[in-house]
Amino acid sequence: MSLRQASACVALVAAALLFAFDPGTTWWFPSCPFHALTGWLCPFCGSLRALHALLQGAPGMALALNPLAIVGLVLGLVALVHDAVRPARATQLERLTSLCFSGRGLALVIAFGVFRNLPGSAGIGR
Numbered sequence: 001m002s003l004r005q006a007s008a009c010v011a012l013v014a015a016a017l018l019f020a021f022d023p024g025t026t027w028w029f030p031s032c033p034f035h036a037l038t039g040w041l042c043p044f045c046g047s048l049r050a051l052h053a054l055l056q057g058a059p060g061m062a063l064a065l066n067p068l069a070i071v072g073l074v075l076g077l078v079a080l081v082h083d084a085v086r087p088a089r090a091t092q093l094e095r096l097t098s099l100c101f102s103g104r105g106l107a108l109v110i111a112f113g114v115f116r117n118l119p120g121s122a123g124i125g126r
Helices: 003-020 033-038 047-055 059-065 067-085 092-100 103-115
Strands: none
Touching: 003 047, 047 059, 047 067, 059 067, 067 092, 067 103, 092 103
């Protein structure tokens, strides 16, 4: 079995677990250590619950729980489909990955984390 096939199998098993079990009520899903220590929401808090909601067919709830994770997931899937349909030297997934792990991507994640903890942010991603 190749690495790509093994990765796909792991992703399918993880998606099946997220579909079957609610991370908000199941004890064995990890909780956020940053939130436990500080009481603040990290940029990725709610991402497991958002993915569960998305797999259950509730995209509005998924966006309410963590818009950054859901938008990132959609962009990643669009890039994968684009690369499968129109292969090129520098794939869209590589470009998206280089953006996410750049200074601009880090600044976006930090800004989202700060914004969602501001008192007037209307509870984005809570």
